[in-house]
Amino acid sequence: MTEKLQVKHDGQTPDSPALTFRGFQGETDYPLILSILIESTRADRIVETASLDDIRRWCAPSTRFDPFQNLLFAVVHNPDGEPTVIGFSRFSWYTGRKDTRLYFQTSYLLPGWRGRGFWPAMVQQTERRLREIADSHTFNPRCFFQAWATETQEVWISVLEGEGYQVVRHFNNMLHRLSDIPDRALPAGLQIHPVRAEHKRAIWEAQREVHHELFETVSENWTEERFEAWLANPSHTPHLWQVAWDGDQVAGMVLNRIDEAENRARKRKRGYTEHIFVRRPWRRRGLAGTLLARSLRLLKHQGMEEAELGVDSENDSGAHDFYLRMGYQTFSTDLWLRKPMDMNPGPA
Ligand SMILES: CC(C)(COP(=O)(O)OP(=O)(O)OC[C@H]1O[C@@H](n2cnc3c(N)ncnc32)[C@H](O)[C@@H]1OP(=O)(O)O)[C@@H](O)C(=O)NCCC(=O)NCCS
Structure with missing residues (x-):
């Protein structure tokens, strides 16, 4: 299924191509996901990279994740109509402590397509999907949209903050050198x-x-x-x-x-x-x-x-x-960002 969405967001140039979305097409998407992930994390100065096996595990169906339902690929078309996938979002939900329900997304966009309004549009489209999932739940406690970021993902963090997310926690990754x-x-x-x-x-x-x-x-x-x-x-x-x-x-x-x-x-x-x-x-x-x-x-x-x-x-x-x-020392920090789900979902 392809969904078409006109991007309306500050920063997009008038000649930017229209953004559309498509779902997961099966194993043939694995190399595409991997290449977007690698380029995207490299641009964000994230040292650790993934392998094709990691992607296979990441996309494997599980209790609250079906790749055909919970992955969205962002697509633009060149003037000849040729489609190019420029990024993707992965989303699902879980219940945290004190009956807090988190509807989360992780999202990657190729560096050349950033700063032009595509990423906010991807976040908004994923939020729409997450709202549909939330609507299908009979019991909804306190509901939040959630996303994570490593502190070096500056563009992703600013996109989320622009969409109303706020940092709620910092998680430190720490190393001990096994001396003393x-x-x-x-x-x-x-x-x-x-x-x-x-x-x-x-x-x-x-x-x-x-x-x-x-x-x-x-x-x-x-x-x-x-x-x-x-x-x-x-x-x-x-x-x-x-x-x-x-x-x-x-x-x-x-x-x-x-x-x-x-x-x-x-x-x-x-x-x-x-x-x-x-x-x-x-x-x-x-x-x-x-x-x-x-x-x-x-x-x-x-x-x-x-x-x-x-x-x-x-x-x-x-x-x-x-x-x-x-004797542990912090080597990187991850951010937890949330936004209450009853906020305005943004323009369709
Ligand atoms: C964190 C936890 C494992 C500590 O267990 P513990 O056996 O009570 O810890 P210890 O008695 O060895 O004390 C560890 C240190 O924490 C400090 N500490 C213990 N409880 C504390 C509290 N409530 N507030 C502040 N400091 C505390 C102690 O002063 C001690 O410091 P020191 O060794 O430098 O003097 C325990 O509180 C716990 O299981 N908490 C819930 C789960 C959790 O948060 N785990 C950590 C996940 S990363």
């Missing part, structure tokens, strides 16, 4: 032992319990039906997990991960210290510090040279400053 790892003792009465299959249910339940406290959570991922999918998650490396127990109760965890393929492709030795959670009764006794120090030592022992984590800089538990004190 602090020494911390395990609080009395707690044990850490290797994770076995029969421990996983308790670990999942503890993770689910703490997840609801986070600013960024996807409630749909923590329903009972999702447990099997969590168990089968191919990125899990339980031999690296550090889980502290108080008898048969999980007290806290750091779920460490090494992605060998990614390290090979990016020519680096990086591990991830992720899912750093301590359940409320065991907090403020030094447990997170101990689990993290052990994790850093473990990753170093595995031959890694650095450890990454991501944190909401306004985390309610003071986690951001704690990571700084542990």
